[in-house]
Amino acid sequence: MRARSGKCIFYFTFNVFSLMKIIFQLIVNQLFMREIQFPPNVEIPMIQRRFLEIGGLPQVVGCIDGTLLRIQAPTIYEHQFVDRHGAHSINLSAICGPDMVFYWVSCQFPGSVHDSRVFRESALYQRLRANNLLPPN
Secondary structure (H helix, E strand, O other): OOEEEEEEEOOOOHHHHHHHHHHHHHHHHHHHHHOOOOOOOHHHHHHHHHHHHHOOOOOOEEEEEEEEEOOOOOOOOOOHEEEEOOOEEEEEEEOOOOOEEEEEEEEEEEEOOOHHHHHHHHHHHHHHHHHOOOOOO
């Protein structure tokens, strides 16, 4: 692709990987980040009431779980992606609310990282801790 700027001509080359990366970033930034968000603090009491009504669980603001997504062995830092089953994977963790709406999703850690660490390293954990919405250690 050619683009002109004044007297200079810039050439941009895209391979399939870089084009897919750009498309993925657009999807994440424009859709995913707008649609999947943890509720504001003012909605927390309503969410807690809903969980109490559904399952008799007091002070619950979300259900968290994780899974391992198998991948091909990477060539760099391969050992970090080996999960407890001996397979190569990345850790996907998610939180959903009482109406089965996703509040938070993380897919940024290799398979060797435990689910609890994925959550503890997140900005959401820091927010919940700062607002005293997590039980004491």
